[in-house]
Amino acid sequence: MMKQIDLSRIKVRSIAGRHSKVHRSQFDVQLSSAGVSDFVDSLPNILKGADLKNLVAAIVKARKTRKPILWMFGAHVIKVGLAPVLCEMMHAGCVQMISTNNAGLIHDLELAFFGQTSEDVESALTEGEFGMTKETVAHYGGIIDTVRREKVGLGEAAGIYINRKKAKNRKRSIFAVAQSLGIPATVHVAIGTDIVNAHPTYDGAVIGAASQDDFKIHCHNVTRLRNGGVALNWGSAVIMPEIFLKAIAIARNLDRKFTKFTVANFDMIGLYRPRNNFVARPRLLGATTYDFAGHHEIMLPLLWAAVRERLKS
Numbered sequence: 668m669m670k671q672i673d674l675s676r677i678k679v680r681s682i683a684g685r686h687s688k689v690h691r692s693q694f695d696v697q698l699s700s701a702g703v704s705d706f707v708d709s710l711p712n713i714l715k716g717a718d719l720k721n722l723v724a725a726i727v728k729a730r731k732t733r734k735p736i737l738w739m740f741g742a743h744v745i746k747v748g749l750a751p752v753l754c755e756m757m758h759a760g761c762v763q764m765i766s767t768n769n770a771g772l773i774h775d776l777e778l779a780f781f782g783q784t785s786e787d788v789e790s791a792l793t794e795g796e797f798g799m800t801k802e803t804v805a806h807y808g809g810i811i812d813t814v815r816r817e818k819v820g821l822g823e824a825a826g827i828y829i830n831r832k833k834a835k836n837r838k839r840s841i842f843a844v845a846q847s848l849g850i851p852a853t854v855h856v857a858i859g860t861d862i863v864n865a866h867p868t869y870d871g872a873v874i875g876a877a878s879q880d881d882f883k884i885h886c887h888n889v890t891r892l893r894n895g896g897v898a899l900n901w902g903s904a905v906i907m908p909e910i911f912l913k914a915i916a917i918a919r920n921l922d923r924k925f926t927k928f929t930v931a932n933f934d935m936i937g938l939y940r941p942r943n944n945f946v947a948r949p950r951l952l953g954a955t956t957y958d959f960a961g962h963h964e965i966m967l968p969l970l971w972a973a974v975r976e977r978l979k980s
Contacts, residue, residue: 674865674866677799680801682777685800687783687785688786688787691778691782694748694839703976704973722929722931723973727977728895734896735888736763737888738766739898739910740771740963741767741771741901741907742773743902746784749963750778750841757841758848762845763851764885765822765852766853766907767907768855770860770861773803773807775825776825777803780806780832780834780836806832809832813825820853820854821878822845823852825852830846853881853884882910890918893925893927897930897931898931899930899932900930900933902933904934926953926954927954932958933963935962945958
């Protein structure tokens with residue numbers, strides 16, 4: 668066996684003394700429903716204006732015809748305060764699955780229990796303290812124990828744990844709300860990418876198996892997109908585009924009539940994998956696809972406000 672670093676020697680600190688760049692007080696999102704749908708309808712019926720109108724219509728139609736609407740995103744969506752919006756969408760029946768990476772789970776976990784997340788990497792790194800928050804790791808360990816005990820996927824275990832521990836902000840936790848509503852929530856983990864990997868309590872075997880279970884849950888829900896479902900990716904540059912590509916490949920392998928669904932990619936800049944795996948390649952299977960550029964904290968509330976108002980009318 669080659670030499671390994673001894674993770675039991677790391678020094679941890681309390682989140683109470685950690686400087687976080689994101690706090691719950693920034694997330695008091697109350698969307699106005701005054702005229703947003705009319706505003707979207709008033710956009711020029713060309714290029715992205717037409718695409719946005721068509722996407723709103725596709726989501727509204729999917730909701731009314733009971734077709735799945737699947738939301739995939741990177742961790743940035745959580746850290747810019749959009750968990751309450753996603754929770755509202757879940758309560759409204761406009762989310763049939765949420766999928767994210769391990770960082771998305773960590774941000775949601777910290778906000779649920781502490782109302783803050785996103786530590787200042789630059790200042791913490793120079794002091795040797797980046798990623799060494801003991802409470803975060805302790806709660807993540809509780810999720811690992813829940814996976815072992817309940818024999819469920821990682822996303823469902825997170826929701827169970829947050830709800831059972833009665834985290835003070837659990838009503839704004841995407842994992843807690845998804846679990847309480849019976850909505851599949853999946854977490855797709857890479858090796859060595861997250862702060863929890865630096866701690867000796869992290870059990871890679873358990874997490875890996877739970878994330879593989881989540882992949883199979885994700886694939887099952889992607890197969891349901893056939894003939895009218897909608898899938899959206901928000902800001903995930905690598906993990907979700909690669910997973911979605913494998914999921915639609917599996918769906919087509921099992922069902923050659925897997926076709927006629929809608930896919931939309933939202934990001935701040937154009938990137939190779941999202942544009943190929945969410946926009947170009949699904950077209951080969953008969954999907955209608957859209958690609959939007961813009962900041963999540965503006966685009967996602969705008970999209971949801973338009974959909975919400977259209978559903979009410």
